[in-house]
Every structure is written in structure tokens, then in C-alpha cells.
Amino acid sequence: MDTVDLIIDGITIKAPKGEKILWAALDNGIYIPNLCALRWAEEPHAGCRLCFVEVEGRADPVTSCTEPVAEGLVVHTDTPQVRRLRRTAAELLIAAECPDCGACAKNRHCELQRIAAFVGVKLKPKRLRPTPKALPVDASNPFFIRDPNKCVVCGKCVSVCSEIVGANAIDFTFRGFETTLRPFDVQPVIDERCESCGECVAICPVAALVEKDLRWPKEEVKTICPYCAVGCGIYLGLDEGTIVGVRGDEENATNKGTLCAKGRFGIADFVHHRDRLTSPLVKRGRTFSQISWEQAIDLMATEFAKYRGEEFALIASAKGTNEDGYILQKFARVAMGSNDIDSDSRLCDAPSLEALGHSFGDGAMSNSMDDIERAACILAIGTNPTSSHPILGQRIRRAARKGAKLILANPREIDLCRLSTLWLRNRPGSDLALLMGMMRVMLDENLADLSFIEERCQNFEQFQDCLRDFDLGLAEEISGVPQELLKEAARTLATHKPAVILYGSGLTQHSQATQNVLALANLAMLSGNMGKGSGLNPLKGQNNAQGISDMGALPHFLPGYQPLSDPQSREKFERAWGYPLNPNPGLSLTEMLEAAAEGKIKAVYIVGANPALNMADIRYVRKALRRTKFLVVQDIFLTETARLAHLVLPAASFAEKDGTFTNTERRVQLVRQAIEPIDESRPDGQIACQIASRMGFEGFEFDSPSQIMEEIARLVPQYGGISHQRLTEAGIQWPCPTRDHPGTPNLHAEGFSRGRGRFAPLKYEAPAELPDEQYPLMLTTERSLYHLGSMTQKVEGLMRLRGEELVELNPADAANLGIADNQWVRVISRRGQVKAKARITEASPPGVVSMSAHFAKGAANLVTGGELKLSAVRIEKAG
């Protein structure tokens, strides 16, 4: 990097060329008062006029936030003229804000106070008459207040919301003295563009944007957000064992300090919720009664012993830590002699694991989020990342802002459409046809990267054959996307490198999911986008969806994807664990439930998962679970599934335990205990260890989760170099085979995990369930920005932002059915029906309706079927 030398206040410093004086000074410990400057901002705001300095050879003082450094510059930050100017600037700001510090939530934490003290002016200025503004205060947002009277018009909130978050939800309106910062909708309406991420609140130097019930923490613990698979770094702010606030970890490579509403505002309420389970509960008749842990462990040891082998199944959750997940599968395999272990992330992830395993040899994301933000082209299909993976969504918006080509394939209009280069609005379930069409164009127009294919792939000829009879007309007919658009998309993807492809559950919760993923793998190889900075990326759902699979909570794989069918792998684990392993592959989640319904599986241990709400066709799921002889559910709340249990165990939340989560980009990150377990709750892994020990099994005596990680590192090659010790500073992306390996941000960059990338021939098949006369609409399920699992539903503010199930439908369909906005309707499928309110919106294309499947009331999964995301339904007015 080119640097220059300059002298500030007599001190010689080095600064990168082009850097502004302000940042050069601050980086070297020289304070210059400033209120409106942002290092990353595209344009300096330069409105507060506090940052004046004198530069030798210049007649007038300059604002240091706009003036670049130069070789040999001599700068003075504290001359009489500078002092006079910044005092006036400070007085003007104070007069406009007319502070009443004693009554302000940010008293003693306010930047204006700090600046006033530094430049030496009083907060009750005499020289300039204060001009009270009496603008209405907006308290509509559940988490923060907007008080324009206190605004110093520094513009930081507007910049952060547009340049970092990318929501563009707030702006200044009017001019001069009446300048008011606002979103489009103000009290009483909660603005819809605003994502309630609180980034503007975090950056506001005064109390114009301020958290409701703000409390300042006495200490902080660095950990990881427990919600989605982005895995944002957070600091939990604590006061006497209570979480009082959350802030983003700016050093975390994944989120770089930003958070979404769930992470920032949705943690304390669920951790400290009065509904937390506080002791083991056993069902007596129709009600639960409390028992002691001793009794509970005894009960399990006796009952589970009756069902060893294939009468036992374990359902883990992608919420838990890696250490918990590892222990649970070890418990099932060693103590129970059963491979019937699976997790609730299975439904979205299994197709990726299978298809990408076939094509590349690894089912994980190829890229890191840094790659995605740097890519020249992003294709996002079957995913709405600004809702499902908010911080990744922000980073995609930033990439698009900086000029990356953004191609979207999605039936519904999503926020990213605003920033997209191309939006392929395909019919639900037609992804395969769309992708085959794009590949057809690449072959026809010689856009395929033949040298890449030659060098690194195999099976190309067979693949070409499969497209021979699939012409573009057919792709257009099936997908509803005009041929011209398909061509544009293919050309854009093939000619802008590096390109990254992202896909989500919209693509995988289908009957042809595996074909869809194979098609994407082909597309990535065909366009030569499986190298440095490019790749194919399945977006995982829950916080530890990646980790739970890595840990072997899978029926066919031992930890680290070592095949159970492989005698050598089995032997390795038998030796390590000291017990013989059942060689028979276990059942997948869906198969387990079938076996339970048939009475073949008699004891089920469910840890953190809530299949009675989250799986498709929940009526069937509930029936299956009711048939079991002994159902143990371990969770932090009495979930829909827990209500069915014979024994309920109180689990500790993420804030109450140590461990690791592996995020969607394979980054293993340290989760740290911040508070003592609530009441009698215990960490999941610890509970399983206690049962195993009580049953007489060895190898479950761990002092701490970090000891469990040591065992994992010994047995799971991808985690070979990982230890809690190493993760203290920052996370590591697997594969990390050895202690001195730095981790792998970009998988398959040089070679594929399986050697050569394998093209897979494809065959177009229609989705299993198509609309017909009786059920003329397609139902898709979407993820809400504000919800994930049962935890968010305990957070009042998130429930105010989205508190009930809504059925979104197109105005044309609504008009046909005579349905008005907000009216109660019944959604009916072949499997059942559910009541919810209608929301009429053009985001839904004609013929498509969508629900969120988050809520127990009006649960969308009463109507969904095998494909989870797609069911044919009809809608009727209710009542």
C-alpha cells in the first residue's frame, strides 16, 4: 500500500495515500472532534463542521473529514481559529437539539456531550437562543424510539441504512430547520421497509434514535447469535446475570458488526422468558408433574434400556452446539446401538448432501460470505436471503450496489428484486426446467468454459446428451420465463467471473430437490464457476445446521461424513469409542416417523426439535409420536412436540453453555456461557452423558465442552485442527485438518473434494403436486425475517412486527374469490385445512399463495405435504 508521511500536531505519522486527515489522526491516537464522519461512507456528509483543522500553507481551516492526507502535510488540530470554529459548530448543534440531558436515556453515553466537553461549551448555551422543534416522536417500532427533536442531522443513520444494511428505509424529508429524519410510514403504522435491525440506532451519536428501555451492561460476553445459519458474532451485555443488551461484534468476519432484528433485539426476551422449562416433567394421565433430575435420569436409563437397537430413534436439532450434537449421536450409536439419528435440518439439507456429494464430494457451501460480497455475479435461486439470512442479504445488497450482476430466480417478488440485474419470475416448482434452459443456452451459444471442464470435470458428454431434447421453448413453457430472459441470464452468468450461485430451501424442499441441486452443480461447472472466489452455495437454515451434520447426526454417516457402510470407518469409531457399532444404516427423519406410526420404533428422544410444528403434514407427525411407548423431549420451552411427550427435560439455552456452532460458510465459532443455566435446566450434551453413564456406558465423562471438541478433533478430519483455545479470537472455516492449518475459506478452489467434478445427466420431471380444478392454487412457504423456531415467538417485539400467520395472495386471485385484505380465509389442501388472515399483495404472482409456517396458531404445516414448500390448495372465505 502506498503511504505518505505527514505531521499532525508535531507528530510524524504514516497514512495510506488518499486517506482523509481525520482518520489518519484518529488512527494515531490524535482526537479531532467529529460527529458526522463515517469511514466507509461513499461520500463524506461533512455537515457538522466540528472537525476543522489548519493545514500549513492554506489560508483557511479545512474540514479534516474531507481533506486527504498528502506527503509532508503539516496539520494543526488545536489553534485558536480551529477552537473558535468548532465551538461555534458545537453551539449551533446544541441550540438545534436543546438538550435536556438529565432526562435523556443516553445521558453520559452521548457523543454530543463528549464533544461539548472537549471543545469547552456548555450544554445550555447562552449565545444562541435554543429553538425547540416540537416534532412528533415516533415510538411505533417495538424496539426503538425516533425523536427527531434530538436529531443533529449527522446523516449517519441514513448512510448505514442505505450503504450497509441496504434497506433504504429512512431518509431526511423537508429542508432547513424542518429537516426530519423518517421512514415512509410513521406512528401509528410500523414502517414496512424498515427491517428493525437497529443499525441506525446503534450508530446514532445522540438519542434521536434510541433503544426502548435502554440499559447499560456492566460486562459483556462474546458469543454467537443462536438464530440463523449466518452465525453473527455478538456481545451479550450483562447486568447481574441478566442479559440487558446485544451488540454486533465488529471483528467477526461474517457479520462485521451488523445484526438483524432477531439477533439484536430477540435474545434476552426468550432466554429470560417466564415460560422457560424449569425442571423435568413427567406425564401422569393428561397432566405433567415435576420430578427431580435423579428420578428423570433413572427413568430414562430404565426405559431406554428396554428399547435398545432399532426400536430407538433420536431426533436432534440444528439449534444445539456441535459438542451437544456429537454427544447425542454418540449416545444413540453407543448407548442405544441405533443409527436412527437425524436432525430437523435434514429436510432442507439432505438433497444438497446427496447431490453435491455426487458432483463435488462435499455438501457444504463452497464460498465464504466475503467471496459473495466480492463476486462479479450472484445467482440466487429459491431463496429470499434478506428474510432468511438477513446479514448475508445485506452483503448481497452491498455487492449489487457496488455493481455486481444480481440474477434472481423466484416466483415471489422479494426485496432484492429492487437491486437485481435480472429477475426470472418462474412458476413455483419449475426451477429444474429453468436451469436446464439456461444450460441449453450456454451450450448453444458456446458459453461453456470448456478448458475448465476439460481440466477439472468428468462425464461432460453424457450430460450434454441429456439436454439434446430439452429445448428453450419447453423451458419457457414450463417455467413461464421468456426465452430472451433465460438467454440473458445464461450469458450474464457465463461472462461475469467470479460468479457465485446461492440457493435455499425454495429449491430443496421439493420432490425433485436432488435433481435441482445436481442441475445447479452442472451449471456451476459448465460456466466455469467452481474456482477461486466462485462456487455453489446451499444456504443452511438454522444456526448449526451445518455443524449438526458435520457431527454425524445422520443415519448414514458417522461424524465427519465417514460412511457408516464403510467397515474401516466403523472400525475407527469402534476403536475410539470402545464399543461395537450397529452396521445397519439408520432411518431418516421421515422414515423414523413412519416407523413410529407403524409401531416399529417405540422410544424416541427428541432434543430441541419441534417436528409437531415444523414438519410437513403435522397431523401425521403428531399421530406417529403419540403411538410411541416412551417419548422424551428436551427443550427450553414446552413446545407442541413436548406436549406429546412422556418425559420433558429442561434444556439450557445457548447463553447458558459453552460450545461451538458451525455457520453456513463452514465457520466454526465459539459459543460462550454468559449466564448460569436458568433454574434446573442443563446443557443437552450433559444430559445425554448422564443418561449414558447411568446406563453403564463409558466414554461419556467430560469435564467441559472443550474436552468434547478434543475428541471431535481426533475423529473428524475436517475439524482436526480445531480447539476451543484456537477459536477464542476468531472462527475457523473447515476443513482445518491440523493445528497449524488456517482453515479453508473457499472449498474446491483448486480441486474438488472428490477429485474431478462430475456432471450428472438430468431428467425433467414435473413436481409431485400440481394445481388442479379442486386445488387451483400453489402454496409455498416462506421464512419471515422476524421468526425462527419457537424462540422468536417468545419475543413480544418480534411478535408485534409479525405475530400471526398470513396468507399472501395476488389481487387478481383475491378479486376472483371475492376476498378482501385482512379477511379471514381457510386454506384447504388434500391433507387438511387452516384458518388465517389474507394479505393481498402483488409480491405473490397470480396462482401462487404463500404462508410462513412459523406459528402454532394457523400452522401452515397442517396443509403442506411431502414437498413441504409446495402444495396445491384452494382458498375459501372463512366464517
Added chain:
Amino acid sequence: MTDEEERIRQTREILRGHGGERGKLIPILQEIQARFGYLPREAIKEIAKFMRITEIEVLGVATFYNQFRLNPPGKHPVKVCLGTACHMKGGVNILEAWERRLGIKPGQTTPDRQVSLERVACVGCCAMAPVSVVDEEVQGRVSPTRVDGILLSFELEKEKGEENSK
């Protein structure tokens, strides 16, 4: 078709005649205002969608210029001059008198849609300061009592109108 739907339809019609580049926002806003007399909320939403920006970005631009109204003009538009001469002669007090009597702020319209209030710069009749323009007619040397008088005449006219329609 509801009024709102009709406004959306008309907005879309106007938008069809424009390209989507950002520089075009002002002419679009002008055309919308010419059509409706103000910038209806649903029109702003349509414009945002058309320009692929957010609603608040449209609003931010619209409010930056004094020429745009966010509320439908009342039957009797009142424009209070706050140009230099009127300002010196107590124009602010006159504005306050209107605000108090009508219970609205500049840029707003009374709920019965009778009167809308606006603030303007010099209207070129400085000799008569302070000036209010009522129903496009310049009223000079306005005092708070005169404000009451004008409002009374609106009342009378309204009553007469109601009687005639009976």
C-alpha cells in the same frame, strides 16, 4: 374501482410515458401533482416501484422541493407569505393564527377538506405585507382578526351551499 385504485391506475398511466432513470423523478412528480393536485401516497408507492427505489427515497426528494404537496388541496387553498417583507411585518404571527384556527400545520388540509394551508415565499405584493393568498386572491395587511373574518366567510358559503342542495 375505489378512489385509491383509480389513482393507482392513473399513476401507472403516467409512468408508462417515462423511462426509469433516476433523473426523471422530478418530472414524474410534477406530472403526478398536476394530475391530482398533490402527491397521493399510493402514487408515491407506484413511483418507487417503477424507479426501483424505496418510498422514502421518493418522499425525501419530493419534500426537498417546496413545489410538492403531500395532501390534497382543500377547497380553499390558503398560502401565507413568509418572504422577507412579510416576515418583517409579522408574517409568522399570521401563519400561527391560521394554524391555530384551522388546527393544521402548513402542508396539511383540514379533515373536512375545506381549507389547506401552505407557506410561500414572496408573492410580489410586498407593499401590502403581511400577505396571504386565499383562493388565488391576494389578501393584504392580514391580521388575526382578518383571518377569522375570512374563515367566517367560508362557513357562510358552506351553509349556503348546503341549503341550496336541500
